[in-house]
Amino acid sequence: SQQGEEDPQALSIQEGENATMNCSYKTSINNLQWYRQNSGRGLVHLILIRSNEREKHSGRLRVTLDTSKKSSSLLITASRAADTASYFCATVSGGFKTIFGAGTRLFVKA
């Protein structure tokens, strides 16, 4: 079953621009994570935000979490062509059950 819904489904931007992806979820969570996937291969963990946190930064990534609205956003600043990938939010409940959102396909044009 799918927990998170992501918006937009696809995003095309120029190199140097910022990219913002949003995720909404339905049930209570322990934490929310963002993953990246290149070309249908393995997923790489980007950042985790706990349910009691509101914002977190890691390099060019900024994640926010609004538990009252059951939503999160991922901002990638100063995007690069190498950031082209699919990005998924994932919610964790029940200790270790990770459910992925629909994903946003990001295309960064050089």
Next chain:
Amino acid sequence: DTEVTQTPKHLVMGMTNKKSLKCEQHMGHRAMYWYKQKAKKPPELMFVYSYEKLSINESVPSRFSPECPNSSLLNLHLHALQPEDSALYLCASSQAPGQSYAEAFFGQGTRLTVV
């Protein structure tokens, strides 16, 4: 070593074949997972093993049979699959279940085609 290794990378099998997918990690993780991913869709959880015991089976058909022989290995045995089972199969691991603030490490997946 922060890798999850999956073999084979690609697999083509007939509907009457029996094959196995393998997954290995040496990070001391005690939770291991199988996911199925169709093109342009998110990964869907299939099974979760916690301390080598099956904890979650997301109503997966019996033609998929998981096995966790030890804390480092996870297998997925395939038998009598259908063409619609063609997908990318991803293995993942994370620290001990119950530690919910743990990221999952993913293998590169096995691209399965059922003919």
